[in-house]
């Protein structure tokens with residue numbers, strides 16, 4: 300170790316980076332490109348990560364905002380964040396071949412929304428206004444769903460029947476802040492029901508949990524992730540709430556400002572659920588060049604969950620394989 304590096308260390312969080320839903324969504328685009336050839340249209344960013352989007356663009360994916368931008372009859376992939384039913388309808392009207400890469404854990408929340416709406420509940424959807432996932436989930440039952448964007452928002456909610464209300468949530472929220480929102484809602488609506496199972500997904504909770512474990516020991520926590528990635532932004536907030544002296548979000552290693560490291564003995568490092576690990580490795584290299592060669596991985600869970608590719612894609616892959624003999 301160089302003298303400059305004495306005492307400098309990195310606490311590397313695990314789990315970090317890719318979750319099962321992101322892995323599946325990215326693979327869906329890659330396999331579709333191989334099977335049908337470029338271009339493949341993708342509605343919205345397949346996952347909220349600059350590097351992933353640029354890499355897929357280089358392979359022939361074209362990212363669009365809406366179905367109208369996709370030529371009639373072409374293939375379109377819906378992103379991991381899910382879409383409202385009207386988006387499938389629009390795709391049908393334009394004769395698009397739609398492949399749905401919505402994460403199954405987001406689909407689970409859609410199913411809950413549909414079920415409670417069918418039972419005529421008022422549904423309080425805790426989430427961030429304007430986030431694609433929230434737009435998609437709310438689109439399942441707009442007449443039954445009200446958005447609750449954080450604890451402050453809880454006080455303005457009115458419902459038809461306080462005995463028939465349930466809360467659901469976006470999958471990538473801060474666990475602690477969501478519980479605060481629920482507690483505030485429950486003060487006004489004591490009969491408020493909880494989702495049948497956690498809506499905040501395993502990947503979001505696991506990444507927040509390990510950051511909380513390391514935060515108090517860190518002079519600075521660096522989170523690799525994009526600004527529009529909800530779970531990545533939450534990781535910075537969680538780190539600061541849990542005692543990190545500073546926290547920063549970066550897409551790439553070169554965005555790290557040397558001023559952040561002045562006087563920092565311990566740097567915490569993690570990444571959002573849409574971030575490939577090569578970007579974290581680049582940060583480690585960047586930090587090592589500044590004396591942070593002592594890297595300790597702090598592991599609080601081992602994730603093994605995987606999701607199979609969308610049915611419609613698997614069917615075509617199977618048919619193509621059969622045709623090849």
Ligand code: SF4
Nearest residue numbers: 318320321402470500
């Ligand atoms: S963060 Fe959670 S809900 Fe979102 S894609 Fe990953 S596993 Fe699915």
